Amino acid sequence: MKKRSQFLFLVASLFVLLPSCQPKENGGTSQPTGYRAPIKELSDEEYPDNPDISIRHALDGSFSHSEVLIERDSSNGLFSLYFLPGNQKSDTIVLNEVNLLEWMPTIPEHIKDDEYTAFVGIINQEWNRQQVKFPHEFELRENNLEADTTVRVDLARNCLNSYLWEIITYADNGTSKAPVYHGWFDFPHELYAKLFKERNGIPFEKYADHLEEWKTPESKELDLTQLREVLTEDSIAFGNHNDALYPLIGERKKKNKNIIRPKDATKIQDFLNDSTLFATFTPPGFYNTADPRKTKLGRLAKPIKLVRREVVSANVAKDTLVELEMLFADNKGERLTKFIVGFELEKVPVLTDSTLHQGYQMPMGIANHSFYETYETAMRNKATESSFYALLTDKQGNWLDSHDIGIDGPLFFIKETEKGRELHLMILSFERHAFVGHYSVLL
Numbered sequence: 001m002k003k004r005s006q007f008l009f010l011v012a013s014l015f016v017l018l019p020s021c022q023p024k025e026n027g028g029t030s031q032p033t034g035y036r037a038p039i040k041e042l043s044d045e046e047y048p049d050n051p052d053i054s055i056r057h058a059l060d061g062s063f064s065h066s067e068v069l070i071e072r073d074s075s076n077g078l079f080s081l082y083f084l085p086g087n088q089k090s091d092t093i094v095l096n097e098v099n100l101l102e103w104m105p106t107i108p109e110h111i112k113d114d115e116y117t118a119f120v121g122i123i124n125q126e127w128n129r130q131q132v133k134f135p136h137e138f139e140l141r142e143n144n145l146e147a148d149t150t151v152r153v154d155l156a157r158n159c160l161n162s163y164l165w166e167i168i169t170y171a172d173n174g175t176s177k178a179p180v181y182h183g184w185f186d187f188p189h190e191l192y193a194k195l196f197k198e199r200n201g202i203p204f205e206k207y208a209d210h211l212e213e214w215k216t217p218e219s220k221e222l223d224l225t226q227l228r229e230v231l232t233e234d235s236i237a238f239g240n241h242n243d244a245l246y247p248l249i250g251e252r253k254k255k256n257k258n259i260i261r262p263k264d265a266t267k268i269q270d271f272l273n274d275s276t277l278f279a280t281f282t283p284p285g286f287y288n289t290a291d292p293r294k295t296k297l298g299r300l301a302k303p304i305k306l307v308r309r310e311v312v313s314a315n316v317a318k319d320t321l322v323e324l325e326m327l328f329a330d331n332k333g334e335r336l337t338k339f340i341v342g343f344e345l346e347k348v349p350v351l352t353d354s355t356l357h358q359g360y361q362m363p364m365g366i367a368n369h370s371f372y373e374t375y376e377t378a379m380r381n382k383a384t385e386s387s388f389y390a391l392l393t394d395k396q397g398n399w400l401d402s403h404d405i406g407i408d409g410p411l412f413f414i415k416e417t418e419k420g421r422e423l424h425l426m427i428l429s430f431e432r433h434a435f436v437g438h439y440s441v442l443l
Contacts, residue, residue, distance in 0.1 A: 034071035035188035039083070039167070040284060041065075042182070049279050049287040051254040057171040057178040063090045063146045068167070068185050073097070081155070083167055083183070085142065092141035093153060093169065095134060099379065103130060103157045104192075104199040105211070106383035108367040110314040114226040117366070119207070119217055120391075120399055122200075124365025125383070126211045127403060131156035131168075133374045152177055158285040159431075162211045163187045166285055184284040219398045227366070227389050228311035228321065228342055238306040238326075239422075241438035242268040246426070250357030255433045258287050271429065271436045273331075274298040276406065278433045287431070295406025297436055299337045300427070302329045306441065311342060313387035315367075319344055321387055324425065326439065327395075336395040339427070341410050343388055348423065351413040359413035361428065364390045364402040371409075371432065406430045414443070 041064060044053065064086030071080050079100045083093040105125035107118045133154050140147035152170040165187045171180040196204040209215055245267050248256055258279035262270045280293035309323040323342040329335065348360045362370055367386035369378055390409055392400040402408070411426040420442055427437030 034069045035191045036067055036069050037185045037188055038067045039065045039086075039183040039185045042184075042286060047286050049258055049289050051258060051287065052179045052182070054257075055178055055254055057149075057173050057180040059145075059149060059171060060180050063087070063149075063169070063181045065090060065093070065167070065181070065183050070100075070188065070191065085144070085146075089145040090142075091144045091146045091150075093146075093150070093167070094139045094141060095137065095153065095155065096139070098155075098375075101195055101199050102369070102378050102382060103132075103155075104195050105207075106367060107200050107202070108315060108384050108386060110316070111226050111366065114223055116220050116399075117223060117226045120222065121366035122207055123210060123217055124363065124402075125368055126162060127159055127214070128363030128365060128368055128408065129156060129159040129371050130369045131166075131372050132369075132378050133372065135374060137375055146181075149180060156285075157187075159281060160283055160285060161214050162208070163189060163192055164284050186284070216401050216404070217399070219394075219400060221397045222391060222393060222399050224340070224397075226314060228313050228323065228387075230309050230311050230323075232310040234308055236306055236308045236441055238303070239440040240303055241440065242272065244268070244438070246435040246438065247353060247356070249354070251432050252357065252434060255287075255431070258289060258431075259433050260289055260292050265434070268435055268438055269301075271434055272297050272301040276429075276436075278406070278430050281431055293406070293430055295430060296404065297406045297429075298330045299335050299405055300328045300339075300407075300437060301331045302333075303327070303437075303439065304329055306439070308441070313342070315387040316385055317387070319387040321345075324441075326425075337400065337405075338393045338395070338397075339390075339410075340393065341390040341425075343390075343410075343412065345423075348412045348414050350416065350421075352415065356411070356413050356424070356426065359411045359424075359426065361409060361411035361432075362388055362390060363409040364392065364407065365409075366391075368409075403430065407436060408432050411435075415440070 065083045066086040067084050069082040078097040081095040085091055105122045111117045131154050135152050138153040149171045150169050151172050154168040156166040158164050163186045165185055167183045169181040170177040193204040260277035274296050276295045276297050277292040279287040279289040280291045282288040305327040307325040311321050311323045313319040313321055321342040322345045326339045328337045366389045367383045392402045408428040413424050415422045415424055422440045423443050424440045426435045429436045
């Protein structure tokens with residue numbers, strides 16, 4: 001197995017504010033300060049369940065980075081991130097003029113007056129992955145092999161506790177962009193707290209106990225009127241496609257190895273029980289089949305009813321949304337679960353069965369960014385203004401933790417059929433290893 005260079009992953013208490021080694025371009029007279037964090041890299045022996053092993057570039061393991069330096073430009077509030085080289089083949093990777101506030105868990109203005117709704121929103125934003133692609137907005141400084149190879153850089157805030165971030169780079173393998181480098185770093189705690197307060201006007205300490213330690217909020221009734229106003233409501237017929245399996249393409253293909261139970265599923269229904277297990281996601285951010293993630297997917301065993309609503313968001317833009325509410329029961333009819341999602345229909349693409357993995361997918365929560373998006377898209381769809389929501393509740397409307405049940409969010413696509421245009425709702429499992437629901441309605 002290939003070995004990557006190893007570097008000491010220091011504990012958070014060692015993070016300090018240090019002078020930058022990269023002077024700003026103002027005549028060379030200013031030496032700005034920056035935050036530094038060491039980068040951890042994992043070998044195949046340390047990360048045997050890495051789903052990228054099957055798709056990565058041939059040069060994977062060639063490059064290394066020792067630390068990240070984060071500086072802020074006082075004139076515009078934007079950041080530059082410097083990933084410093086750790087060997088002679090590597091270069092300084094630079095992301096310039098990055099708005100890091102868009103990675104901060106955010107309470108949108110329209111729910112700030114409801115403390116519990118705001119709490120649920122903050123929790124779900126931190127507990128869902130946000131990986132942002134920089135396909136063009138990056139540079140490499142030293143013109144070594146890494147500069148000749150790298151075609152994309154991604155910056156991710158992963159779905160564990162606060163501070164755990166990642167950098168992933170890609171190289172062209174002739175047919176696609178393949179992962180070629182992956183590093184993990186602990187975002188400087190002092191800077192994180194400052195940006196959280198700047199973003200929300202609330203001290204990070206108010207939520208730190210839950211966000212740092214993955215402490216689940218108490219289940220209380222959600223006031224959905226904080227999110228939207230209902231204009232119309234109808235119970236509608238729906239198609240249930242859980243007796244078929246989804247295509248093993250995209251993320252489902254590479255992560256199939258980390259489905260512990262059921263093995264070799266032949267249909268989605270095979271997952272809809274409480275014995276389903278996936279590889280868990282372990283700090284600093286890797287899949288681990290030795291520590292199986294339990295689920296309660298039996299709560300989704302029987303879809304009972306689907307309600308479609310036209311609603312107006314309470315956000316600043318007053319977006320018109322489609323809201324779907326699907327009621328599920330377990331096989332005994334004892335646990336009733338509501339899956340409620342509000343979204344802009346115009347964002348849903350027209351696809352086929354073979355391209356459905358490219359659908360409009362979002363995490364559970366309120367005003368989230370997508371799991372994966374370009375920097376340009378992230379800046380166009382700011383969390384402060386987002387109208388999206390996806391929530392689980394019990395029959396009485398009390399919030400349920402989707403991660404505990406074993407789902408990550410919805411994926412939508414529109415399909416052209418002989419009957420007309422169909423809207424398809426796919427439910428993504430924990431860590432998007434599988435689809436654990438597939439339903440359709442005529443538009």
